Amino acid sequence: MKTKILLGLLLAGFSSYAQNTTAQYFNLTRAGFKENNAYETTAFVEKYFRVPGNTGFNASIRRVESILKKAGFVEQKQNEFEAPLTYRIEKRAMKNKTWEPVNANIDIVGEAQPLISFKTNRNMIPINCASTPAEGVTAEVVYVEKVIPAELEKMDLKGKILFSENNPSRLLASAVKVGAVGVLGYSMPKYSQPEVHQTSIQFGSMRANSDVWTLLLSYAAKEKLKAACKKGPIKLKVNIETKIYQSEELTVVANVKGSEKADERFVFSAHVQEPGANDNASGVGTLAEMARLTAELYQAKKINPKRTLTFLWGDEIVSTRRYITEDTTRAKGILWGMSLDMVGEDTRKTGGSFLIEKMPDPSAIWTRGTDKHTEWGAGDVKEKDLFPxxxxxxxxxxxKTQGKFANWTVNYNPFEGGSDHTPFLQAKIPGLLMWHFTDVFYHTDNDRIDKVSPTEMKNVGISALTAAYSLVSADENMASATVAQVKTDALTRLKTEFDLSKKAIAEGKSAADEKHIIETWSKWYIDALATINKMPVKAETTRVGSSIKVATLEIEKQTKAYLAALK
Incomplete structure (x- = not known):
């Protein structure tokens, strides 16, 4: 009994120490993060339709470089640790040409106002679409209500424009076969509420080097054109101007060198490509301000990270995966990865809330209770994929701490994938995603700067930096406090799952299956506790290991009690 009381007092002391350390980081980040900086960078980046290698992508990279240089990062000449604050721009030749939109218009012949134009809908031109002749293309449009490729290829579409309520890229092959000059399509998911937001178009792409162009329509343009087609034959005049040219792909990598274990690091990643403000100019802007603040605090000697902090901007998934896989020695030192993607949402306008997408835990397999997947869609996670x-x-x-402080809504969702956290997980590196969903303007040309909240970016930046500062310099006290936290979370989760399983059995579900869910959660948390052993920069005693053993025994005891109660 004395031993348990003493251990409890020690854990309470460690927890208090760790809380004080984290509180100091919160004070620094809350005082130093300048949301207007993040917002201004976001506004600059969102002006462009960004594809790797094109004008907007490269301008965004250079904007980040100017922020880094002004903050005190020096350009790397030989290696990334030749100075405490370094950055480099990696340049790579591209196998395929880059692309950028310039202008487009669709006019119904005989009407004064355009059906739709690039000035209001820059997502109307799919990526890789080529230009029409300078004078444009005038042709009859044929509306096909139900598309059956075999039937479509029997129709007289030579020299005409095919129009259907389908993604135009799916009709491209058939259009080429029948000699159509172009395809007009429509593709909007229900969660974007197209009947409400009638001018939205989600960006898309098409096969490069095609002789047939494709364009995307908004709900309003689609309905107007469909109504016109049903009245009788009509002609459209279509003008498209794009640029397709050889370029190089750029990636920015900045480092704040760790003072003790420089080869171990926390890596932040924000992708530059895509045309939206929230997706993902907000990630670029937030991460740029995080890097600026980190340099400021380091130079003022207010922080002294023991491990390295790395900031990366590039092509989604591609740049992060390359950073991990191209240098296996460096990859061994990556202890944590975090993706900042769609982090600036003004949720009053976009809907949804801030989310942390968890690494694969059992909720990605058994999604029940308050757990729920987003409209983005669940992945196919198996038990072998779990990442404790x-x-x-x-x-x-x-x-949650920042949420309570700032009255900021914080939620989480089970693992789904699809952003820069995925390459970390595929390399067996802990990786999380900070994002927002549902966003009714997701991937649409209505994802503009007026939907971005500087306050939201500040809350995300504060949370991300405070977590990183805490982890890269973690000591045994921080680790022991984390053991207590994870144990509490484990017991809370087990109680929740027990209640759900008890109800499920009462409704006729298999007791064996329900017990398996409890056992899987218990194992996940026990294995998660074991990973805390590697958190401290220096392991000076056996305190952390001992606290893990005690917490594990408590979880095992409670698990047995729950399993016995499930009959």
């Missing part, structure tokens, strides 16, 4: 680690609970706890 303290990172989930640690980051969520940091964000």
């Amino acid at each position: 680690h303290y990172f989930n609970d640690f980051i969520f706890d940091i964000c």
Whole structure:
């Protein structure tokens, strides 16, 4: 009994120490993060339709470079640790040419106002679409209500424009076969509420080097054109201007060198490509301000990270995966990865809330209770894919603390994938996603700067930096406090799952299956506790290991009690 009381007192002391350390980082980041900086960078980046290698992508990269240089980062000449603050721009030849839109118009012949134009809908031109002749193309449009490729290829479409309520890229092959000059299509998911937001178009792409152009329509333009077609034959005049040219792909990597274990690091990633403000100019702007603030605090000797902090801007998934895989020695030192993607949402306008997408835990397999997947869609996660680690609970706890302080809504969702956290996980590196969903303007040309909140970016930046500062310099006290936190979270989760399983059995579900869910959660958390052993920069005693053993025994005891109660 004395031993348990003493251990409890020690854990309470460690927790208090860790809380004080994290509180100091919160004070620094809350005082230093300048949301207007993040917002101004976001506004600059969102002006462009960004594809790797094109004018807008490269201008965004150079904008980040100017922020880094002004903050005190020096350009790397030989290696990334030749100075405390370094950055480099990696340049790579591209196999395929880059692309950028310039202008487009669709006019119904005989009407004064255009059906739709690039000035209001820059997503109307799919990526890789070529230009029409300078004078444009005038042709009859044929509306096909139900598309059956075999039937479509029997129709007289030579020299005409095919129009259907389908993604135009799916009709391209058939259009080429029948000699159509172009395809007009429509493709909007229900969660974007197209009947409400009638001018929205989600960006798309088409096969490069095609002789047939394709364009996307908004709900309003689609309905207007469909009504016109049903009245009788009509002609459209279509003008498209794009640029397709050889270029190089750029990636920015900045480092704040760790003072003790420089080869171990926390990596932040924000992708530059895509045309939206929230997706993902907001990630670029937020991460740029995070890097600026980190340099400022380092130079003022207010922080002294023991491990390295790395900031990366590039092509989504591609740049992050390359950073991990092209240098296996460097990859071994990546202890945590975080993707900042769609982090600036003004949720009053876009809907949804801030989310942390968890690493694969059992909720990605058994999604029930308050857990729910977003409209983005669940992945196919199996038990072999589960990734037990303290990172989930640690980051969520940091964000909840900021949420309570700033009256900021913080939620989470089970793993789904699809952003820069995925390459970390594929390399067996803990990786999380900070994002927002549902966003009714997701991937649409209505994702503009007026939908971005500087306050939201500040809350995200504060949380992300405070977590990173805490982890890269973690000591045994921080680790022991994390053990207590994860144990509490585990017991809370087990109680929740027990209640759900008890109800499921009462409704006729298999007791064996329900017990398996409890057992899987228990194992996930026990394995997550074990990973805390590697958190401290220096392991000076056996304190952390001992606290993990005690917490594990408590979880195992409670699990047995729940399993016995499930009959």
